[in-house]
Structure formats: C-alpha cells, structure tokens
Amino acid sequence: MSERWARTLLTAYRWAGAAAYPVIGGYVAWRATKGKEEHNRRRERYGRAGLPRPEGPLVWLHAASVGETIAVAPLIERIVDFGINVVLTTGTVTSAQVAKERLGDRIIHQYVPLDLKPAVSRFLDHWQPDLAIIAESEIWPMTILELGARRVPQVLVNGRLSDRSFASWSKRGFIAEALLENLAHVIAQSEVDAERFHKLGARPVTVSGNLKVDTVPPPVDAEILARIKGEIGNRKVWAAVSTHDGEEDAAVHVHTLLRGRHSDLLTVIVPRHPERADAIAAACAEKGLTVARRSLGDKISSGTDIFLGDTIGEMGLYLRLTEIAFVGRSLTGQGGQNPLEPAMLETAVLAGRNVQNFRESYQKLAAAGGARFVRDKDVLAGAVNFLLNNEPERRKMMDAGMRTVEEMRGSLAKTLQALEPYIHPLIVQARLGTAVNGSGR
Missing domain, CATH: 3.40.50.11720 (3-Deoxy-D-manno-octulosonic-acid transferase, N-terminal domain)
Incomplete structure (x- = not known):
C-alpha cells in the first residue's frame, strides 16, 4: 500500500x-x-x-x-x-x-x-x-x-x-x-x-x-596577498569566516573585549553571504569601529578595526592572513561550515557546537587537537586571546589540523x-x- x-x-x-x-x-x-x-x-x-x-x-x-x-x-x-x-x-x-x-x-x-x-x-x-x-x-x-x-x-x-x-x-x-x-x-x-x-x-x-579533503587549498592571487599583508604589517590577526547572522556580532564582541589587551588587533570577518555586508558594516560603525571593505578596495590602516571580506571566491586570501579562524554557522546557526579549508592552510580552528553537517571532520580535528569548540561569544574571546598569547599552543593546533587533513585524504x-x-x-x-x-x- x-x-x-x-x-x-x-x-x-x-x-x-x-x-x-x-x-x-x-x-x-x-x-x-x-x-x-x-x-x-x-x-x-x-x-x-x-x-x-x-x-x-x-x-x-x-x-x-x-x-x-x-x-x-x-x-x-x-x-x-x-x-x-x-x-x-x-x-x-x-x-x-x-x-x-x-x-x-x-x-x-x-x-x-x-x-x-x-x-x-x-x-x-x-x-x-x-x-x-x-x-x-x-x-x-x-x-x-x-x-x-x-x-x-x-x-x-x-x-x-x-x-x-x-x-x-x-x-x-x-x-x-x-x-x-x-x-x-x-x-x-x-x-x-x-x-x-x-x-x-x-x-x-x-x-x-569526504571529497572535500582531497581538494587543493583555495587559491590566492599572490600579488594581492602580498599587498594586503604589507598593509597589515606586524599586527595580530584573527578571523571569523563563513559567518551567519549573529556571528558577526560575536566577532565584534571578541574584538571589543580583546583590543584592550592587544592594541594592534585586526579582526577579519568573512560573511557566508556577502550581500549582508552593508548591514554588517553599518552595525560595526554604530559601535565606533573602523571598517575596511575588500569589495570597495579599502586599504587597511593602523586604525582599521575590522577587515570585512565581502567578496566571493577569495577565502584563500582571507585564511592566509591569519593563523586563527572561527568557522561560522556553528554558534548562532545550525549545522556548521566546512573546517577543512582552514585546517589545510595550517590555521587553528575554533567553532561553536552546532556542527552536525560536518560532524566527522570536526570530530577528527578535535581529537587530534586541531580544533576547539566554544560555547558562546565570551568563551570564543577567551580562546582567541589564549591563542594570540601562546604561539607554541597555536602552532600545535595548526600542525595538528594539517596532519589530520593529510590522514583523511x-x-x-x-x-x-x-x-x-x-x-x-x-x-x-x-x-x-x-x-x-x-x-x-
């Protein structure tokens, strides 16, 4: 029947x-x-x-x-x-x-x-x-x-x-x-x-x-990468990538908390949907933060707080600017986003606990020490601060992530x-x- x-x-x-x-x-x-x-x-x-x-x-x-x-x-x-x-x-x-x-x-x-x-x-x-x-x-x-x-x-x-x-x-x-x-x-x-x-x-x-493990790292224009790295100089950088609604606020919260301890801190925010960039930039400006937008060709100065990665196809650029990346749709969203690209580019991975769509990848990364989970934006701030202050621990996570990806191929x-x-x-x-x-x- x-x-x-x-x-x-x-x-x-x-x-x-x-x-x-x-x-x-x-x-x-x-x-x-x-x-x-x-x-x-x-x-x-x-x-x-x-x-x-x-x-x-x-x-x-x-x-x-x-x-x-x-x-x-x-x-x-x-x-x-x-x-x-x-x-x-x-x-x-x-x-x-x-x-x-x-x-x-x-x-x-x-x-x-x-x-x-x-x-x-x-x-x-x-x-x-x-x-x-x-x-x-x-x-x-x-x-x-x-x-x-x-x-x-x-x-x-x-x-x-x-x-x-x-x-x-x-x-x-x-x-x-x-x-x-x-x-x-x-x-x-x-x-x-x-x-x-x-x-x-x-x-x-x-x-x-997962076929995503056997892909090559996201490409980058070497000339653009060198230019933007030159603008950043020796500043401390962390990134929140593939973010969904609410997670940009969390990234701004982290930046606001940590800039008192790291006066040269630069936060890179890469929204999953770049069409939300106007609203994100406006919200940052309301909080007194200076935003440089990639889509507008804005230069990063010593006074820039947020580098907004509001372009398509340049994840390889944004991930190569940092050694610490929070991967979105995991704190306020549901299901998570792919952590393998940051890991294969030797980036310490942080994420919320809602990563069901990439459960196996996160489990393997976390077990090896290449990824850590955070409960909320305050715990995220603590994790970013810890990794910024501890290069040996940061390097351990970066190496573990890269090693895990190689083992998963x-x-x-x-x-x-x-x-x-x-x-x-x-x-x-x-x-x-x-x-x-x-x-x-």
Whole structure:
C-alpha cells in the first residue's frame, strides 16, 4: 500500500510541476533582479541549452553550490582526463563563478534545470548523458525519475544526510525508497551517512570519505596577498569566516573585549553571504569601529578595526592572513561550515557546537587537537586571546589540523574505484571514437 501511495504522490508532484511551469518565469525573473540568477542565462533554468552537445560520451555532474563544486572539481578533472565530456550544472551564481575559476573551458557549465518535467526533459533531450553523477544530497524527484525512465545510471557521490534531512526523509520513507531505488550506487562520506542512505532504501552503498579533503587549498592571487599583508604589517590577526547572522556580532564582541589587551588587533570577518555586508558594516560603525571593505578596495590602516571580506571566491586570501579562524554557522546557526579549508592552510580552528553537517571532520580535528569548540561569544574571546598569547599552543593546533587533513585524504581514489563500472565503458567509447576519427583523417 505504501509503495502505491508513493507512486501516487510522485505522479501528483509531476503534474503539479507541469501545471506550474507556465507561470514559474516570474519567480526566475525575480531571482534575477536579486542577483540570484544570471539574467542572460535564465533560459538554462528551463532546460534550454546554451551550447551544442559535443560528440562522444558525456557525463552530467550536478553540484548545488560552492562547497559541492569545489569538492567535485578534482573528480571532474579526472573524468575529463579520460577523454569524457562533462556538463556541470550548479544552482547558484557564485558556484558558476567558482566552476569557471577552477575548471575553465575543460567542462561545459549550465545552470541546473528546474525540477519540472518540461525543463528536465528538454535538458535530457539535448545533452543525452550517458551517466549522471549527483553531489552530496541533491535529491530532486522529477530529475531522478526522468533519468530512471531513460535508464541513465545515476550515482550519488560524497553523499551526506544531515540530521534534519534524515529525520525529514524518514517520515516519508516510502517516498524516499521510491526515489533512491533509481540510484545505481550511493558513495557516502561516512559510515553514519551510509547507514542513513541504506535505511532509506538505497542499494548499494559504499563509503569513500569526504571529497572535500582531497581538494587543493583555495587559491590566492599572490600579488594581492602580498599587498594586503604589507598593509597589515606586524599586527595580530584573527578571523571569523563563513559567518551567519549573529556571528558577526560575536566577532565584534571578541574584538571589543580583546583590543584592550592587544592594541594592534585586526579582526577579519568573512560573511557566508556577502550581500549582508552593508548591514554588517553599518552595525560595526554604530559601535565606533573602523571598517575596511575588500569589495570597495579599502586599504587597511593602523586604525582599521575590522577587515570585512565581502567578496566571493577569495577565502584563500582571507585564511592566509591569519593563523586563527572561527568557522561560522556553528554558534548562532545550525549545522556548521566546512573546517577543512582552514585546517589545510595550517590555521587553528575554533567553532561553536552546532556542527552536525560536518560532524566527522570536526570530530577528527578535535581529537587530534586541531580544533576547539566554544560555547558562546565570551568563551570564543577567551580562546582567541589564549591563542594570540601562546604561539607554541597555536602552532600545535595548526600542525595538528594539517596532519589530520593529510590522514583523511584518499576519498577521490575510493570514489573513482566505485565509479569504475560506470566510467570504464565510457572510456572505451571515447578511445574508440578517437581511433575512428583518427583513421578517418
């Protein structure tokens, strides 16, 4: 009965999407006015291709946003090295920029089609993927069902289910099973994630570790880094990165408490969403703090209190300015943000206790001494003060973090091994195509 009910609901979802399709344009247009869509590429959201399909085997790989795009970039590079075409779809403007920076013209980038049958069908009709690879936890019912109907193998890589997502899907277990049965393989980040996918009906499920560990450190423009370091000079610096609402106030609180003990203190604040920068800068000014904004090209002077990192794609710059970083969405937010980038850049990591989305990474970093948890903004101030005053302890945390990241590496190789049955036929196809084209000349 539950299986029949699941089919009924998914059919209703399909028809509801088809009915909504003609009027969805207004919503996409509104997003474009907010900078959340590229105005001249909105057609891609309806599955209308911006480029022709190349000849030969093609893999469609979807990564929702910036973190997922960075995580799968090395995997994409390996697939492209096999001679296989890759169409990468993402859902945000920032992730599209990251894809361009990291992968350039080695891949075709498109915005992911809306999860409505007309859009998905048009996308699949044009690109005709031989394999679909989905990153982390992007479970879109219509897309999964349409791929299943066309017998296109679907593999979820770097699979993760947060506590909230697992609880939500568990309440609708029969729907989850009806969707996940379409996946040829789930490659999960951890044993916990694997068990969750298995309980929801996925088969088979293997564990690879976190692909984010096998990425290279975020890049930086050496000239810009040298210039900004020159402006900072010998001042003491700490950073609050990937912050969410309320955590910038905590960073300002820390700065206000500590500048009496460290008169030359500079606090770097990097909000997760740079569009909040105006409000953050205004709040700092109300408290009498001098702010230099990266987006405006402001210079850091001896009187600058806050360096506001309100740009996209420059985390590599901000993390290289400090040896101490609080990672946000963990104190006032829920779930945490990725601590691996700071750790791989030899940065002592501090975070609140709400880090469920990166539980395994934090557990390993904390066990090795590379990360510490803080209860509130006052404890955060104490931790920052301690690390500023104790170079040996700070260095111990930095070294432990880097060592932990190195020990966690290997996910890319495990992922490629699990993908081998699906990738190998495409490699053969690509080589045969090259040989045929070569003989034709």
